[in-house]
Amino acid sequence: MITVSEKAREYIDLLRKKEGRAQNDFVRVGVKSGGCSGLEYQLNFDQALTDGDQIFEDRGIRVVVNKKNLLYLFGTELDYSDGLSGKGLFFNNPNAARTCSCGESFSL
Numbered sequence: 679m680i681t682v683s684e685k686a687r688e689y690i691d692l693l694r695k696k697e698g699r700a701q702n703d704f705v706r707v708g709v710k711s712g713g714c715s716g717l718e719y720q721l722n723f724d725q726a727l728t729d730g731d732q733i734f735e736d737r738g739i740r741v742v743v744n745k746k747n748l749l750y751l752f753g754t755e756l757d758y759s760d761g762l763s764g765k766g767l768f769f770n771n772p773n774a775a776r777t778c779s780c781g782e783s784f785s786l
């Protein structure tokens with residue numbers, strides 16, 4: 679399961695409006711090789727489901743993850759920060775054994 683914090687929900691709604699996205703556009707979350715820790719998060723809006731997609735809904739936000747990526751992301755919370763160390767969405771991933779300082783990559 680992937681969850682969404684209240685702050686992340688508010689920010690995603692703001693982004694959706696700013697980018698002119700439809701209310702039914704979902705957030706696609708994934709993982710690819712790269713980054714300084716080995717695996718890099720991916721996050722974007724999408725409209726098309728593909729084979730193997732898992733759909734989660736939390737706080738009115740639909741989050742879609744392909745089954746291949748779910749192993750790396752299961753139990754992750756999508757959150758938002760506007761603090762001194764950076765502004766934007768970030769991942770609270772309980773599966774990550776190590777993360778880089780910017781929080782955009784991790785390893786297991």
